[in-house]
Structures are given as structure tokens and as C-alpha cells.
Amino acid sequence: MDFAVADQKSPSAAWSDLRSERKKTHRRGSGLRKKAPSKVSGRDFSWARILFELASKFFLAGVVIYLVYASYNFLISDPRFKIADVSFRGHHSLMEEQLLDWLGPIHGENLFTYDLSKTSERLAQHPWILSASVQRKFPQKLQIELIERLPYARVKFEKVFLMDNFGELLSEETPEYKDLPLIVQSNKGTKLENFSGDKVIQSLKTMHYFNKLSFFENNPLDIAELKGDSRIIFFTRNRDLKIQMSMEALKDGFKKFMIVLDTLEGENMKIQMIDLSFKDQVVIRDRISINSISMKRQTN
Numbered sequence: 001m002d003f004a005v006a007d008q009k010s011p012s013a014a015w016s017d018l019r020s021e022r023k024k025t026h027r028r029g030s031g032l033r034k035k036a037p038s039k040v041s042g043r044d045f046s047w048a049r050i051l052f053e054l055a056s057k058f059f060l061a062g063v064v065i066y067l068v069y070a071s072y073n074f075l076i077s078d079p080r081f082k083i084a085d086v087s088f089r090g091h092h093s094l095m096e097e098q099l100l101d102w103l104g105p106i107h108g109e110n111l112f113t114y115d116l117s118k119t120s121e122r123l124a125q126h127p128w129i130l131s132a133s134v135q136r137k138f139p140q141k142l143q144i145e146l147i148e149r150l151p152y153a154r155v156k157f158e159k160v161f162l163m164d165n166f167g168e169l170l171s172e173e174t175p176e177y178k179d180l181p182l183i184v185q186s187n188k189g190t191k192l193e194n195f196s197g198d199k200v201i202q203s204l205k206t207m208h209y210f211n212k213l214s215f216f217e218n219n220p221l222d223i224a225e226l227k228g229d230s231r232i233i234f235f236t237r238n239r240d241l242k243i244q245m246s247m248e249a250l251k252d253g254f255k256k257f258m259i260v261l262d263t264l265e266g267e268n269m270k271i272q273m274i275d276l277s278f279k280d281q282v283v284i285r286d287r288i289s290i291n292s293i294s295m296k297r298q299t300n
Helices: 011-077 096-103 116-124 198-211 247-266
Strands: 085-089 129-137 141-148 151-156 160-164 169-172 182-185 221-227 231-236 242-246 271-275 281-286 295-298
Touching (some): 085 096, 096 116, 116 129, 116 141, 151 198, 198 247, 231 247, 242 247, 247 281
Parallel strands (some): 151 182, 182 221
Antiparallel strands (some): 129 141, 160 169, 231 242, 271 281
């Protein structure tokens, strides 16, 4: 019987193969060990980068805050930004010295910390100023724009004061406004602090309407005297004619005057007074008959 005997490797060859297998296994194990730590290192690097970025942002924020703070200190302390010039525009009756005295010290104040709104409010409290606005002009200037009140009439208490067209008292009268209409407060109990210009404005408007008529062209009304709370008397410039009206019916009184105007202009009598204060009639008194009778003319 024949047997086929397989080729067998020699012991040395077998030992070499075993060593080769061990080396391959060792290399595979080393590769696995190298890969696992690399993942851990990647995660660590990611956290480190995040912390670095946060630290950088905090650092930059700190630098910006410091620069802002340093800049602010520079602007409020540097002498190059101290106010050295104050200019006013829009003033006519008021002098710059008067305005500066009203505001108080300004020169030498820091341009950035100076309170503009407070200055505007302070100026608006001045009797002559209707409104005011204040602007910074770098590096050392303030520019102030004003709108002044305009004197519209004079109002007499114990002294004579100027008043604007809103009924606000401005100051005591000055010679340049002596030709303005005069309102006389005949009520001794009327005090300056309790003055209300509403009725005065109504009276001045009525006076203005009268003076637009040709009847008063050469002898306009220029004084109005308030008699209590219900009557007003207008006087012409020559003081030769008086017109009495009711404060509650100024428009109606003017209409009644217009009705009898043609009759007044057509007669040669010397009129002393026209009373328009009654509800349904006009009373006219002339100089000749004033001590004896009253002439009445019905308007209804």
C-alpha cells in the first residue's frame, strides 16, 4: 500500500512563520492603541480652542472698555474742550450780557458735560424768550438760537408793563414802545401776579378792528380801560371820543357800531361817547347835549 506524505515545513521555517504572525498581531494592536488616544486628543483640542476663543473675546472686550473709559476721561478733562465762546442768534431786545447774567457761569465749563436741555429750559423761563435751542460747536463753542416775544401792547397797573400777543407780561415799558396801545387796569385789586391776558387780548383785537375803519383813520383808538370784569372803554388818540362796550359781547357791540356808522359819519354833531354795552340799542352822547339829554338809537 502506498501513502502520500504531505510536505512538512522544517522547525526553523515554522518558527519564522510564528514570529511573523506575532509581529503582524503586534502591529495591529499598536495601530488600534494609536487610533484610540487620537480621538481623545481631538476632543481635548476642541475644548481648548473654545476656551481660548472665550478668553480672547473677554480680553478684547476689556480692551474696548478701557479705551472708551480712557477716551471719556480725556474728553471731559482736556482743557481744549472747555467752553470759551458763547454766541446768540435771534435776539433783538435783549443784550448778550443780559442773557449771560440770566444763565450764570458758562465759560470754562466742559463742552461735553454741559447740560444743554437745562440751559434751554432756563432760557425759556425768561419773560422775553418764547423758545430757545442750544447746540455744541466743537471744540470750544456754544451756539444759542432764540425766538423773542414781541411787545404787542402796554398794560398799566401801578407801573406800565409791556405785554406780548399771547397775553404774557414781559417787563416794565421802555421809551421805544411808548406808541403801543395802552390797557389800563382800573380795578385796584388786580395784582401783577394774578394778571390774565385773555381779556386784554380780546380788547386789543376789538381795538384793531375799529382802527381799520375809515371813521378812525385820523384819530385811532389807542387806550382801553377795563372797568371791572364786564365793561371796557376805548379812547381815541385825541381823547375826544369814548366807546364803551360789554366784555361779554365785543363782537355784537362791533356789529352794532357798523349798523350806525353811516349815520355817525353823516352828522356834524360832536360825539362825546358811544355806548355799545346795551343788548339792543346804541346810546350816543354829544358834547352839546351830554349834560342834558342822551341820544338813543335803536339797532333792532
